[in-house]
Amino acid sequence: MSRLICASAELPDGGDGLRFMVDTANGAQAAFVLRWRGEVFAYLNQCAHVALELDWNPGKFLDADGEFLICAAHGALYQPDSGVCVSGPCRGKSLPRLAVSEQNGNIYLEAQT
Numbered sequence: 016m017s018r019l020i021c022a023s024a025e026l027p028d029g030g031d032g033l034r035f036m037v038d039t040a041n042g043a044q045a046a047f048v049l050r051w052r053g054e055v056f057a058y059l060n061q062c063a064h065v066a067l068e069l070d071w072n073p074g075k076f077l078d079a080d081g082e083f084l085i086c087a088a089h090g091a092l093y094q095p096d097s098g099v100c101v102s103g104p105c106r107g108k109s110l111p112r113l114a115v116s117e118q119n120g121n122i123y124l125e126a127q128t
């Protein structure tokens with residue numbers, strides 16, 4: 016069972032991400048989806064350092080160079096395609112990844128296992 020998140024056109028490559036809510040075993044949690052180097056990735060919007068949301072303005076998840084996801088609080092940098100923290104206080108930890116797919120011009124959240 017998948018859930019429509021947005022239209023593909025709403026996620027320009029290397030542009031703003033889109034925030035949404037996802038139901039988890041711990042209740043509703045903030046999440047985001049973005050397109051990076053042509054592929055779509057989604058994660059819980061919760062830093063691995065302290066459970067704060069990453070974006071410094073709604074939808075602003077990438078650093079100035081568009082190379083990494085950056086946490087607004089203390090600057091942790093995450094690989095956009097894996098969610099692994101490569102710099103900052105939570106180096107080596109990861110953002111929880113969510114399964115998404117792109118079909119017929121839309122982005123879908125897949126059932127989480």
Ligand code: FES
Nearest residue numbers: 062064086089091
């Ligand atoms: S809360 Fe994200 S780096 Fe500290």
